[in-house]
Amino acid sequence: MNSAQPATRPAQSNVMAVSPSPASPPVPAFEASKVCVWYGTKQALFEIDLTVRKREITAIIGPSGCGKSTFLRCLNRMHELVPSARMEGKITLFGEDLYGATVDPAIVRRRVGMVFQKSNPFPTMSIGENVIAGLRLNGIRDRAFLNEQMERSLRLAALWDEVKNELHRPGVSLSGGQQQRLCIARAVAMEPEVLLMDEPCSALDPMATAKIEELMQELKKNFTIVIVTHNMQQATRCSDQTAFFYMGKLIEMDSTAKIFSNPGQKQTEDYITGRFG
């Protein structure tokens, strides 16, 4: 049944359709300001200013060596594991400075989980043990709680139905796509606020890739996701916002629909249309 029609119709945009505006203004999760990174004397990132919105999927695209993975690692301080790496600038997560003097990097990495290009389940652990490994490392021993988190995480990773009767089997016995979802389950078991994904589907077949992409849409109801991908169709399908990096600089960031239909910068256009490598 039709409700009363509005007195006036909303003005239509003349620009090619972009994502519908959310009902409420987007909440920033990460806010990066003038982020620069060096490996030794080589500068990898140049004054990156970028905002990642809460419970959206932000894709970072760009050619190899453009700094996208470096930037991703800055978001949970993983670049600090490289001895020669040095960062300047500021990154906040929900307003808190991730690089504050009193901030423990381990806590940052708990809040900001990571899924890597190659699935990396712990080879000596079963499927179930893999999921709760992080919780155990953090000293949690309550078996009921651990079991609850195991099931919840596997369900969140859309893997529960496939493995619920074989939780004792080695994690590495799963298929590549299942192993990657196991790693996602392991990451979400820590109840992070953000999931970083570095080329999570590059080693997967199209079916396994589709499952991960579908899973991402479910996960974004609870998590903010940042994905680095070389697969531009994947960025188009999955993400809400897309950032294009080139030679260590953020060239452009906008809604994914805008970036892939009518980017503002020629370098972006040239990259996404395959005009340079």
Add this chain to the structure above:
Amino acid sequence: MPATHILHNFDNALEQLRNTALMMASLTERSLDNAMAGLFDRNSDRCNVAIADDEEIDILEKTVDKEGYEILIRFQPVASDFRHVIAAMKLSNNLERIGDAAVSIARRVKKLNAHPVLPEVKLLEPMYSETIAMLKDALRAFTDSDVELAMAIKPRDREVDAMNRRLANAFTDEMPKNPEQLRGYLNLIFIARSLERVGDHATNIAEDAIFAKSAQDIRHTHPAVPAKP
């Protein structure tokens, strides 16, 4: 000129699509010209050429679509590449309709040519001049990605619409004075209407040219008519 793609096959496919669409545009323009020359020169042979050419125009429409689909499937274009493929496919659809209008005109002209000349035929000349100029400009805007030229087409269509209304009134007024030529005046009314449709399709082509170049969708908007000097 934009840089070439890393995939040369992609460039080749886009170039092939563009060439097919431009060949279709050239043939369609010629077909309309043949039909109207058949009217003004009382030359039914040119009408027959226009009618015969329609088959090739129809084939080219399907060729453009096939080439466009293949690019979408094989190369999954984005941004300006995507817009150009879509615009080429829409162009071919509009050209096919213009080809149909040319056939419709040619058939009516053949009927008119079988009877004594109607002096009012000359009244169609200004309308045809404006319509073919619109079509040429729309196609040039499309070929050259000239947004400014394309933007100027839409207001001109309103003038063609007004010409159509004036001609329909003029021909209707002649009917009671010259009742034995009733069919002839009806044919002139339908020819004017076909030209008016050609103007509409030229406008569509101009709108698609703007979309292809700038991603702006100006369909169903009403830009102000520029003031006459």
